Amino acid sequence: MWSDAIPDPAAQQEIKRKAIIRAAAQAFSRQGSHSVTLDDVAKRLGVSKAALYRYIPNKHSLILACQDEALDIAGQALARAISEQGTGLAKIRQSLRLYLLDTIEQLGVPALILEDNALRGDDAARILQKRDSYESRMRELVSEGCADGSILPVEPKMAVFMLLGAVHWVAKWYRPDGRWSPETVADTIVGLATRALEPAPTSTLAIHLPQDQAREDRHAF
C-alpha cells in the first residue's frame, strides 16, 4: 500500500523507540543520567509522558536502552571493520572511526559516558556482558596488530584503555553545531590516538587542520 512510503505499525513503533533513545542520549550526555527525567525526554520529543511510557516504562529502562543501542553501534562498527581486509591497526582505526560517526549520526552524540552506578539489576548484567565482549574483541585486534607488525609491542588492555579514552572523551567537547564536521573529528582523534600504536608512523598527520578552524566552544574537561 502507498508503495511502502508509509512504514507499517511495527516499523513505526521501532522509529518511535529510536527517537526516544536519541532524545534521551542527548539529554544524558548534556546533564548526566541522574538529573534527566522521563518528562524531560518527553518534552524534547514534544509528546506526552503517557505516550513515552508505551515504549519505555521507566528511567532505568531508558538508561539501559541507550547503553544497549550505543553498544550495538560499537559492535556493528567493529564487525564491519573486522570484515574488511587489512592489518590489526587498520581494523582498529576503521572500527573507532565508524563508532564515532555512527553514534553521532544515530544518537546525535559521539558517545555515552555513564556514571558507574547508572546500570543496576539483572538487565544490567546483559549490557555489561556486551561491553566486555566488545572490549575483549578490541584487545584481540591489538594482539592481531602486534602479531602482523602493524602495532608495536604493547599491553593490549592498556592500549584499548588509551584508545577508548580518547574516543569516548569526544562526548565531553564535541558540538553538533561546531565548525568541525563529524568526519573531521573522527579522522583527527582516531588518527592521532591510533598513531600512538604504530611502530614507525609517518612524520606528518594525514589530516592537518589549520589552527584558525579551531573555534569549538567546549572544553576538554
Place this chain on the structure above:
Amino acid sequence: MWSDAIPDPAAQQEIKRKAIIRAAAQAFSRQGSHSVTLDDVAKRLGVSKAALYRYIPNKHSLILACQDEALDIAGQALARAISEQGTGLAKIRQSLRLYLLDTIEQLGVPALILEDNALRGDDAARILQKRDSYESRMRELVSEGCADGSILPVEPKMAVFMLLGAVHWVAKWYRPDGRWSPETVADTIVGLATRALEPAPTSTLAIHLPQDQAREDRHAF
C-alpha cells in the same frame, strides 16, 4: 609545643577540609556527583553530618571544592613541568604524569569526570576560568612542541582533547587495589598518548608491560 608534632588549629582545619574533599572525590568518582549526599561523605569519614557542615555548607560547595582541588593539582603539575628544562613534548609528558600521580595520591582517584551541569552559579565561573586557563596553557605547550620540533604539525586543541581524554579516562578503569601501580599506569597511558604526537618515535615503548600482569577488573567504559 610538642616539637610541632601536633598541627596547629588552622592546619588541623585544612587537614580536615582535605580529608572531606578526598572522601567526596572518591564517592563522586564511583557514583557520579548527582547521587552522592553529604551524608554519604560523612559516613565515609566516620563523622557526623553536622561536623561536615562546619567545613562544607552544602553539596554544591563540595562539588566546587573537589573540582577546585583537582584543577589546583593539574595546574601545579603543569607549572612544575614547565619549570623544568626540555622540549614542549617533554613538558606535556611530565605535566600529565604528575597530574595523574598527584591526583591519585591526594584525592585517591586519578581524575574527576563531572556531569556537564554539576557546576552552576557564580562560583562555577571561577572554576571554569581555571579550567580554561589550564587548557590554554596545555595548547601553548603543544604549539611550543610544534615549534621546537618535538611535536609534529597538529591542531593544538585536537591534540589536547586527545591527550586529556586518554588521561581523564583512567578514572573509569583505575583500581587502587589493582595490580598496576599508579606509576605504571601513569607512565604507560601518558607514554602511549604522547607518543602519538612525536614526529619520529622509537619503535618500542619505554615501558612494556607483560600481558600476564594485566589483571585489572575494571573496563574501558
